Amino acid sequence: MAEGAASAGLPPLEIEDTGGRVTVRFRHGRALQTRQDAGDLTEQQQAILDMLEGSDRALASREIRSRLALQTNDRRLGKDLSILKARGLAVFTGHGRGARWKLP
Numbered sequence: 001m002a003e004g005a006a007s008a009g010l011p012p013l014e015i016e017d018t019g020g021r022v023t024v025r026f027r028h029g030r031a032l033q034t035r036q037d038a039g040d041l042t043e044q045q046q047a048i049l050d051m052l053e054g055s056d057r058a059l060a061s062r063e064i065r066s067r068l069a070l071q072t073n074d075r076r077l078g079k080d081l082s083i084l085k086a087r088g089l090a091v092f093t094g095h096g097r098g099a100r101w102k103l104p
Helices: 002-007 030-040 043-054 061-067 074-086
Strands: 014-017 022-025 091-093 100-102
Touching: 043 061, 043 074, 043 100, 061 074, 074 091
Parallel strands: none
Antiparallel strands: 014 022, 091 100
């Protein structure tokens, strides 16, 4: 199990022996979530994830839209970002003009 977690790019297993019981914790990582859900993402959704992964800071929706090579409108971008958020692949922080998107 430890080798499988390491090959998937996940954090190491946590093993705790408390006398009469052993607890093994599997921590999830972003790499596993992205790999599991990437099969049915649209080209634009995958491009958004790639952009967020390559950024050293959280991005505003307008920044994401301007960086996308694909032509998109605000409604389509909003829907794609909502889908990524619902799947736990992107996180929305802040309010109004200060709102930003980043990876979890």
